[in-house]
Amino acid sequence: MKKQLIVTIFTSILALLTYFGFQIYKKIKAKKVFAEQVKRLPKSTNFQWVGKQTPNNDAPTIILFFNPDCDHCQYEAQAILEHPSDFVNTNFWWVTTVDSSAINNFSKKYHLDKLSKHYFAKLSTEKVIETFGSVSVPNIFIYDKTGVLQKEFRGETKIEALLTYTNQH
């Protein structure tokens, strides 16, 4: 009886270790793929744009994952709004998984709809994972005008830090 119990427990532990090991391997492999993928600016055709505007890749681009209800995203929007002249030559892709009406409310609330070069897109959660891997909100990707990733910031980021990477080319 005891022997059976020992065999059962050790088999379960071995099964758990194998399961975790396999999942860890899969996750690490996927992470490497996403790390390579985000090094280039994703095609704008992959996004479902909200509003009339669709972006041109003629300038450095900041992709900003956000959620209208997130405090740090609201802070980020307010900070960007207060420095319009610093970003005249920068495209902003505001990307979120929420519906179009919430996106419109957010862009109106922070007057981002009045600024040129600010584009809003809705992306399904599956598409976000497919394109960027796991992202937090806010999650910021800064690309130069040739579409090469310069820096990724997870979480709220000050304007000076954004400018460091948009102004370097």
Place this chain on the structure above:
Amino acid sequence: MQLVREVSNVFLFSIMTIILLAITYIYNEFLISDSTYYNTFAEQLSSVRIEEIIEQNKKLRWLSYCLIPIIYFFKFSIVTLALYIGFFFSNREAKLSHLFKSVLLSEFIFLFVPIIKVIWFLSQNNSYDLKDLQSYYPLSALLLFDLSTLDAWQIYPLQLFNVFELIYWLLLANCLKYFFDISLTQGMKIVLNSYVLGLFLWIFFVIFLLV
């Protein structure tokens, strides 16, 4: 050695908790200064936001003191339970209170880690950040690697592979030998089959969450 047998678990746990609270106090008051926060967040956050984080963390410090006895009691209980299962499968009787005492006595070796950490960082003149504080682990495998080249999930397992952990296994086996009248080899076998196996499972689980 008779004294070790007579001293109560409550007393040992209280001593351990008091030392841990004292170390945490030194850690909070002398190691984590405003400049530590600035070193950590200055690249990404404005000074106003950093000040807010500092204030918020200062307000929540009492929580770290309250959680210490709870977290450590939970940890010691889990290790005791693992050893109890080890004894059960090696067809031996074991009193839970003696197992708990073995764990408590062996755990004192881990107090050297924060003490060394405090001494090390106090000599660094505030030139470190919160990541350095969290990741530094004396005499661990982590010291063999350049931290900037590692992913977040690699840090914890490399920290766990350290000299203190190996001494802990030996101390546990020794305590089992002393309290349960078994050989050191038998004690080590129980430690390896129960605690160490559980530790490996735990490491895999944590990596699974962190990746």
